[in-house]
Amino acid sequence: MTKARQKILMIDDDPDFCEALTAILKSAAYEVITASDAAEGKKKILSEKPDLVLLDIMMDSLFDGYSLCHAVKTSKEFETVKNTPIIFVSAVKEIAGARFGFKGEEQGMAGPDDYIDKPVKPADLLDRIDKLLRK
Amino acid sequence: MRREPQDAPDKGREAFLDMQEPLVLIIDDEESMRDACTQILLKSGYRIETAADGASGLQKIRDFRPDAVIIDLKMPGTSGFEVLENLKLIDPQIMAIVITGYATVDSAVEAMKKGAYDFLPKPFTPEELRLILSRALERRRLVLETEALRREKKLLEDNVITMVSHQLRSPLIAIQQYFEVILSGIVGQVGEKPAEMIRRARERLDGLLNLINDWLDMARIDKGQLVGKLRPLNLQKTLEKLLEFMLPLAKEYGISLELACVPGFASEALGDAETLEQVFTNLLSNAIKYNKPDGRVRISLKEDRDSVIVEIQDTGIGISQKHLPFIFDQFFQISRGASGKMKGSGLGLAIAKKIVDAHNGQIDVTSTAGTGSTFTVRLPKAPPGGASV
Numbered sequence: 001m002t003k004a005r006q007k008i009l010m011i012d013d014d015p016d017f018c019e020a021l022t023a024i025l026k027s028a029a030y031e032v033i034t035a036s037d038a039a040e041g042k043k044k045i046l047s048e049k050p051d052l053v054l055l056d057i058m059m060d061s062l063f064d065g066y067s068l069c070h071a072v073k074t075s076k077e078f079e080t081v082k083n084t085p086i087i088f089v090s091a092v093k094e095i096a097g098a099r100f101g102f103k104g105e106e107q108g109m110a111g112p113d114d115y116i117d118k119p120v121k122p123a124d125l126l127d128r129i130d131k132l133l134r135k
Numbered sequence: 136m137r138r139e140p141q142d143a144p145d146k147g148r149e150a151f152l153d154m155q156e157p158l159v160l161i162i163d164d165e166e167s168m169r170d171a172c173t174q175i176l177l178k179s180g181y182r183i184e185t186a187a188d189g190a191s192g193l194q195k196i197r198d199f200r201p202d203a204v205i206i207d208l209k210m211p212g213t214s215g216f217e218v219l220e221n222l223k224l225i226d227p228q229i230m231a232i233v234i235t236g237y238a239t240v241d242s243a244v245e246a247m248k249k250g251a252y253d254f255l256p257k258p259f260t261p262e263e264l265r266l267i268l269s270r271a272l273e274r275r276r277l278v279l280e281t282e283a284l285r286r287e288k289k290l291l292e293d294n295v296i297t298m299v300s301h302q303l304r305s306p307l308i309a310i311q312q313y314f315e316v317i318l319s320g321i322v323g324q325v326g327e328k329p330a331e332m333i334r335r336a337r338e339r340l341d342g343l344l345n346l347i348n349d350w351l352d353m354a355r356i357d358k359g360q361l362v363g364k365l366r367p368l369n370l371q372k373t374l375e376k377l378l379e380f381m382l383p384l385a386k387e388y389g390i391s392l393e394l395a396c397v398p399g400f401a402s403e404a405l406g407d408a409e410t411l412e413q414v415f416t417n418l419l420s421n422a423i424k425y426n427k428p429d430g431r432v433r434i435s436l437k438e439d440r441d442s443v444i445v446e447i448q449d450t451g452i453g454i455s456q457k458h459l460p461f462i463f464d465q466f467f468q469i470s471r472g473a474s475g476k477m478k479g480s481g482l483g484l485a486i487a488k489k490i491v492d493a494h495n496g497q498i499d500v501t502s503t504a505g506t507g508s509t510f511t512v513r514l515p516k517a518p519p520g521g522a523s524v
Contacts, residue, residue, distance in 0.1 A: 014305055020312040027321040058301050091308055119311035122319040 006133060007031045009050035011041035011068070012089070013059040017118070021054070021089075024122045030129075038064040045072060045081055052129060055112065057090035065090065066109050073110035085132040089125075091118040157272050158182045158199060162192035162218060163207040163234065172205060175261040176268070189213025193221050196229065203230040203271050205264075206251075208242055219249040228278055230271035234259075300351045304344060311340050349482035352413070353465070356486065361410060361493040367403040367517035368411070370443055371396055371436055377412060378434070381419050385432070390423045395435045404443035404514035406494055411514075414487045414498075415445065418510050421483065422449035442496070442513040453504040462500055463488040 008030045012018050015036065022032045033048055035041035037059050045053060053072075057065035069086050072078045114128050159181045161172045169185045176183055184199055186192035190213045196204060204222060208215035215233055222231055233246040233254045243254040252271045255263060314337045317325055325333070371394075378392055385392050404411075422432040430450040437444040454462060466481040491498040494514055502508035 014309050016309040017305075017312050020309070020316045023316050023322055024319070091304055118308045119315050122315060122321060 005029060005031045006051040008052050008054060009033050009044055009048060010054040011035045012056040013037055024125055028126050038068045041068060049081055052133060053084055053086045054089045055086055057088055069112050070109045085113040087128060088112045088115045089118060089120060156180050156182050157202040160184045160195055160201040160204045162186045162204060164188055164210045175264055179265055189218045192218055196222060196225055201229060202275055203268060205232050205234060207234045208246060209236045216249060219246060219251055223250045228275060230275045232267055232271055296351050296355050303347050307340055307344055311337060349486060352486050353482055356489050356493060361407055364407040365405045368406040368408055370404050370445060371400060373408060373412060374434055377415050384420060385423050388423050389428055390426050390430050390432055393433045395433060397437060400436060402438045402443050403517040405517040406514050410490045414490050417483045417487050418447045422447050426451040441516055443516055445512045446509055448509040450507045453506050454502040454508055455504045459500060459502060
């Protein structure tokens, strides 16, 4: 089957974490691009039109992953890419005792399509990505 | 990490940095007095609003939020004293200067007691008015500045734990992620010996991450803050959700979980969902981890007159009588002994107790070594009729 490789954008401010995850993604033959903050991520979502986005919640500011996710899902600016699946990749325990994933939705924020805890298990990550890309 | 507070910009600070000239409201029923004051103060560059009676004065205070108010004490209708009293409710940081027409010390003293900054007996010179006003505004500037700094400090304190947590955890998580990738064999085969060492290194990192989490949780729980977050809470829903969440761990340890609830149970506890989830997660994961193979964990939800009661009963190794009194102490850990491998920061139960205490609840334990332990959490009932969350 000749199919264009699917492209994944990873937005995370830790270059080492990115490198480790890139190794996992490349092992499954995905094309990987990275962005090291929300602003760069925003640009690349629009310019690169990735098939899926892996997004860290806490980067420069406390919750800018939430804001970016919300923007992609709801704002006019991202109209053309609003259906891009987003997976939060974050150690959510950092965020005040949140044990059950994203509480952002309760504050009226558009949530991600899936959520995975850091450090990620390679098989788990690839499984979740595969599920979302097959939809 | 840069700090970018998400909270609304600081009002006091903003007003203070706002370069606009101070706004002064003059409330006096005598037109000649209003005009005279206006003339004097306009010359000094203040912005002026005027009101001819107490009621419209109060309305203007609400609408314009002046920096200072000059109030004639003796007015028909709403008196200067009433304006003063209401002013304090609207914004205690608006400076009030009262004009005492009948130069009695008594009314001046009473006005000061009601929160006026200073008083000006009639007749007064333009110089006296300017001096008193500029002193009042200087005072206001200091108060606002202090308030702004205090709020900024609070914001920093609130977020510092989250920031420290992020910064302590990020490098550890990057290391763990490398380990995961290496162990998965994606970047090349790893021999059994090095793999074993990496697994052990990973476990030590897990321990360190738990310690950091627990330690920061301990610092984060603040009774004052928690009380503000208490809501009527359907604990049955909370526990059902938790049970589902704990299922993988229970499976891993071969433990069966069971939730027992009195039929028709409808009482709500007054609690904070987020921190209570933490308490029950901790108790449940202990009950699972320190259980016997093929053991059981039974969670019962009950009530008495004033409390909703959650019991978590395990069939585990139990806690010996000599250890029981210390079980909720920080850093208390029972040595490994017959129970085999234990890991943890020694803070889990101390955190649970701190949270339950902050709810004005109670946490207790009974145990028989070798048979099992029962942890009981009592939480105050929510007054009936409140909406559940």
